[in-house]
Amino acid sequence: MKTELLMGNEAIALGAIRAGVNVVCGYPGTPSTEVLETIAKRRDSDIYVEWSVNEKVAMEVAAGASYTGARALVTMKQVGLNVASDPLMSLAYIGVKGGMVVLVADDPGPISSQTEQDTRHFARFAHLPVFDPSTPEEAYTMIGEAFDLSEKYGTPVIFRPTTQVCHACASVEIDDKRYVNKIEGFVKDSKWVIFPKLSYQNHLKINALEEKISKDFAKSSYNQITGSGSKGVVASGISYTFVKEALLGAAAKVKVLKLATPHPFPDELALEFLEGLDEVLVAEELDPVIEENLLRLCGKAGLKVKITGKLTGDMPVAGKHSYEVVAAALEKTLGLQSAIAVSPGEAPPLPVRPPVLCAGCPHRASFYSVKQALKQTKYKAVFTGDIGCYTLGNAQPLDMVDTCLCMGAGITIAQGLKIAEPNSKHIAFIGDSTFFHTGIPGIINAVYNENDITVIILDNSTTAMTGHQPHPGTGKTMMGNITEKISIEKVLKGCNVGYVVKANPLKLAEAVNAVAKAVDYKGVSAVIFESPCIALFKGSDIQEVKENCVGCQTCICELGCPAMSIQGGKVTIDQNLCNGCKLCVQVCPVQAIGGHEA
């Protein structure tokens, strides 16, 4: 035993290693990414780890491994499960052999996501058990419990932490022992082939299994009843830690149910908790899953207990929970005073600080050159964006992202726009990792159906937004192997894209010219802008503003680079932030920006 400071995701990773995981697959996505990364970093050589091209692929690779008896873990963020929902729904019917855990990190807030969807609904929808940890130290052992449950009943198990658990750190006691899972191998059997008749039979089975697991969960050590009184609180996930802290100083008697297994709902335990209570507040992030279950139970058992929470307007229906949110609800509904009121004086106006593309980011140059090229042509144009750092291209002054929906949708939305609005140009932006994730089917669809769009591929040789993971175009695997790079250019040409050109976005004239030609082409065309992410390759040619600056501010107003600001009425370049991309040098009308030597 030793104690380590671990982030929730790191604790889950080490817990999975301890539980004898053999195969780990996933696709990066905040707040889930560090689970797979930590396993890759800390694994023994017999654990296989891969970044798959997307979540559906990852789920299926993990399922295949599990069919042999291997313990498999697949990791993704909540929207990733939408992509992987097809295999998940069927896998719930077919079942698994080796323990298979589907780690899906939800993102209340959202901090870095398109939706605030609640994966506990998916668990219920797919008839699968789900665990919901409150702290990193709890998650460390709970993931092992999830593997055991999966193997015991031959069912995939969902493990659902939320952002504030994934990204919180805590002192965690680490076990040196590791469970060794023997892999039997795949045994041929008709049970692995899904057919309507089998599906009917298995539907009955999985419903029966839910009842069994509900009883198991009622006895789980991760669910606890503490305290006493006629008022109660049910809390799950991070909200439990807020309830616990708020009640530290409270004098009133309260009965608390900490609930870590929201589905199948542990009815027996909940009934024991409800016994003798008049009123219960439910503290859970995202949707009222526990709250609805309590209402169901009260109706079923004829209990007269008032259940308050999101459905009564006592808890917010959107956004992440905080101590303040939970403490205010405790005070309002149960009369428990715990919040400390502090009212600082009125603050002076503060500058807004939205996230921006980094100084020197090649995406800025790509967006700018497309903007310039389209200005020259005088066409009306719509710019469809996609998911990644480059979604930030929507901000002023670039203003080059008119739509953003989900992974891979930029290319396909552009096609729909073109069909219904044929006289405009439709330009889709997509990053390299997103291209491999779900971009390619859209390209094939456009070529096959004779659409006329231009696709701009922003190839920065990494999955930048989530912290620089390798992908098929990088020639590196998560196991550290060097593999043949999959050429985006060859993929496009192999899909019969009629016009494909590569360009360096940091060479403005060349870049604008490449875009102008591609946009002119009738049919599907593509520009691959190749320039590495600045977090991977530090520039050295740092720029500064020279004395002949006339103060026109063209650089700032055109580019919005965060290394530039106006200080004392003059444009200045922060020497620590500048990465030497020299886009500003090419935009300056009076050649007033240059390197130190110049």
Place this chain on the structure above:
Amino acid sequence: MKIDCLLAGVGGQGTVLASKIIAQTAMSKQVFARSSETIGMAQRGGSVVSHVRIGSRDCSPAIPNGMADLIIGFEPAEAVRNIGILKPAGKLIINTNPVIPVTASLGGASYHVEDILKYLKNSAHEAIFVDGQKLVAAAGTAKALNVIMLGVAIKKGLLPFSREDILKTIADKLPSKFVALNSKALEVGYNFADYK
């Protein structure tokens, strides 16, 4: 030992590393630690905060409003944004050099650093102003502002650790190529004389 400390800054200023060093140092003294960070899209030059909570297993990972013993502000406006979390008797260490967002230069809200610093001075029981730019020059790298600020906190007795405790964490937990740089930065912060 029970301390709640908030670090506020801008993505790229190193708040995450500073909070990890504090938490790791507590753990090296067998004290329980929790922390939480901003990770994801906001890291791209946006506002970031790290919470570090030492000495209580029963607390949540985020410091409630009005409960922080200490705020280490890497940037004046970001310190103001989080001032409500400070205890009435809480203390504040603040880098006085603003990071002016490009949006301010594009005609968004303007940035009046003098008003902001004045407000900070009046908001904390004790506010220590640090000329980060000057100390960064002394340390030889702008990347070390985070550890310089820790050096100031130690010298002022605002964290329950000695200089040696932090140096040990730096030596034990950071990649070897960054140890000398950060050890020097800690010294620069530690030897800092008050700036009025």
